[in-house]
Structure formats: C-alpha cells, structure tokens
Amino acid sequence: MRVAWLLALPAVLSVTSAAVLHRRNADFYSVRTKMHQDLSGRLGDPKEKYFHESVFHPHYDGRFASEQLPYTERKQALSNLIQTYLATFADIGVETWLMHGTLLGWWWNRKILPWDSDSDVQVSEESMKYLASYYNMTIFHYKTPRIPEGRDYMLEINPHYINREQTDNLNVIDARWIDTDSGLFIDITTARYNYTHPAGKGILSCKDGHEYRDTYVFPLRDTFFEGVPAKIPYAYKEILEAEYQSKALIQTEFEGHRFDQEKSEWIPVLKKAKPYVPQ
Numbered sequence: 222m223r224v225a226w227l228l229a230l231p232a233v234l235s236v237t238s239a240a241v242l243h244r245r246n247a248d249f250y251s252v253r254t255k256m257h258q259d260l261s262g263r264l265g266d267p268k269e270k271y272f273h274e275s276v277f278h279p280h281y282d283g284r285f286a287s288e289q290l291p292y293t294e295r296k297q298a299l300s301n302l303i304q305t306y307l308a309t310f311a312d313i314g315v316e317t318w319l320m321h322g323t324l325l326g327w328w329w330n331r332k333i334l335p336w337d338s339d340s341d342v343q344v345s346e347e348s349m350k351y352l353a354s355y356y357n358m359t360i361f362h363y364k365t366p367r368i369p370e371g372r373d374y375m376l377e378i379n380p381h382y383i384n385r386e387q388t389d390n391l392n393v394i395d396a397r398w399i400d401t402d403s404g405l406f407i408d409i410t411t412a413r414y415n416y417t418h419p420a421g422k423g424i425l426s427c428k429d430g431h432e433y434r435d436t437y438v439f440p441l442r443d444t445f446f447e448g449v450p451a452k453i454p455y456a457y458k459e460i461l462e463a464e465y466q467s468k469a470l471i472q473t474e475f476e477g478h479r480f481d482q483e484k485s486e487w488i489p490v491l492k493k494a495k496p497y498v499p500q
C-alpha cells in the first residue's frame with residue numbers, strides 16, 4: 222500500500238521532498254501535554270542548539286512545565302525519573318552507567334544528592350546509535366506506588382549525536398529522558414572512542430570535554446541506585462576523585478546539607494536565626 226502510494230506521487234514528490242526530508246523539531250506544539258505556553262528557551266537559543274532548557278531554570282524542560290518543584294517534590298520526581306530510566310534501559314537491553322553528580326550521590330548513600338536538580342548517565346556510541354534508530358521520541362508510561370495514575374517519560378535523541386566533535390559545543394547532550402509532567406530530565410551523554418587522542422588508544426571522550434581511559438569505565442560494576450539495579454564505572458573512586466577532588470568523598474557538609482551517618486541521608490541544615498541584639 223505504502224509503495225503504491227509513493228509510486229503514485231512522483232510528480233509531487235519533488236515539491237514536497239524538502240519538507241519531508243527536513244525532519245521537524247520536537248517543538249512545543251508537537252509534544253505539549255498540559256501547558257498553554259511554550260516556556261522552552263528556544264527563541265533565545267542559537268539556531269544550532271537542539272535541546273532548549275526552560276526560561277525559568279536550566280534543569281527543566283519548558284515544553285512540559287512552567288515552574289520549579291519544591292524541595293521534597295523535586296527529590297521524589299528525580300528519584301522516579303532515574304528509577305524509570307534505569308528500568309527502561311535494562312528492559313530494552315541498553316547498557317548505561319551513572320556519572321558525575323549522580324555517581325557522587327551513589328558514593329554516599331546510593332541516592333541522588335538532594336541539592337541536585339538533574340541526573341547524569343552515559344552510554345556507548347553504539348548504544349546511542351541504537352537509541353536514535355529505534356527509540357527517538359518514544360513515550361514510556363510508568364505507574365509507581367507514588368504515582369498510581371501513571372506518568373509519561375519521553376526519550377528524545379539529539380540529531381547532532383552523529384557529530385562526534387567537541388567543537389559542536391551547543392549539543393554536548395546527546396539525549397534526554399524527560400518527565401513530561403514536571404519537565405525534569407536526565408542528561409544522557411555518549412562516551413566515544415577517541416581515535417586521535419595524543420595518549421593513544423583506549424581513551425573515551427565526551428562532547429562536553431570529559432575523558433576517561435576505557436579500563437576505568439569497563440567492565441561496569443553492578444549495583445543499586447534509588448532502589449533499582451544500576452551500573453557504575455569500574456574505577457568509580459578514581460573517576461570521582463579526578464572530577465571532584467578526594468575531599469568530596471569524605472566531606473560531610475555540603476550545599477547546605479549534613480551527612481547523617483546513622484540514617485545514611487543528607488539532611489538539610491536549618492539556618493540558625495541571627496540572635497537578637499538590642500540596639
């Protein structure tokens with residue numbers, strides 16, 4: 222049927238082919254759910270930039286939300302975001318591992334750092350190609366004990382993922398796993414083998430400039446994060462120390478929080494009220 226239709230249209234094909242080949246961006250009107258106004262920063266962003274962070278906060282997608290969540294709600298939404306992400310990727314058979322602040326959160330208590338508002342994960346170049354080929358713009362519906370009505374999560378792949386070069390600095394994020402209710406998301410970056418690295422073979426580079434020797438990343442280790450199975454780089458401690466300094470692995474006061482060893486939780490430190498000094 223499809224072939225017949227195409228064959229019947231050769232005359233108009235040339236007229237419309239430009240429009241057909243030029244794939245439409247996932248703009249507000251093509252993906253919107255509940256919002257009436259597009260709060261993505263796309264109008265202020267350079268034309269070549271694919272992902273647009275919202276005008277009200279860089280860690281929210283303005284196509285899906287108009288405001289930041291309060292502390293506790295954000296913590297829960299981020300927890301559900303990584304749980305559904307890890308479950309989905311295990312399900313579709315794509316290997317992914319925790320990185321950056323998310324790996325640091327894992328180090329402390331296998332949870333997201335409560336002052337973070339995004340999560341970071343990586344995949345291999347082959348995996349990113351597979352995701353782009355088969356799962357772009359796929360919506361995954363999840364019900365969790367906390368969200369019995371269910372929630373839609375969207376996997377969106379940056380078409381610039383095929384550009385391997387760090388000079389493409391407006392598109393260092395290769396894909397996002399987006400909570401279409403809160404607008405929060407997970408940044409997915411690709412670790413690509415660097416064939417021209419001065420250190421020789423075996424170096425993985427990301428478009429954001431991070432570099433790792435492959436033996437530090439692979440074989441990945443199996444663990445848990447936010448209560449679900451997850452993977453981390455083989456030499457996680459060295460990777461964390463290189464990125465955050467060894468202090469970050471022992472310092473128990475950070476970003477207005479104190480690490481409670483007994484509860485194994487980061488607890489917000491309440492600011493002491495200034496003592497009243499009569500004038």
Ligand SMILES: *[C@@H]1O[C@H](CO)[C@@H](O)[C@H](O)[C@H]1NC(C)=O
Nearest residue numbers: 245246247353357378379380
């Ligand atoms: C994913 O789909 C969106 C919306 O159609 C499109 O803009 C984008 O280029 C696609 N990404 C890839 C890798 O094809």
Ligand SMILES: *[C@@H]1O[C@H](CO)[C@@H](O)[C@H](O)[C@H]1NC(C)=O
Nearest residue numbers: 385386387415417418419426
């Ligand atoms: C390879 O590594 C060099 C040196 O760090 C860097 O300048 C270059 O951008 C990297 N290439 C890729 C494809 O990441």
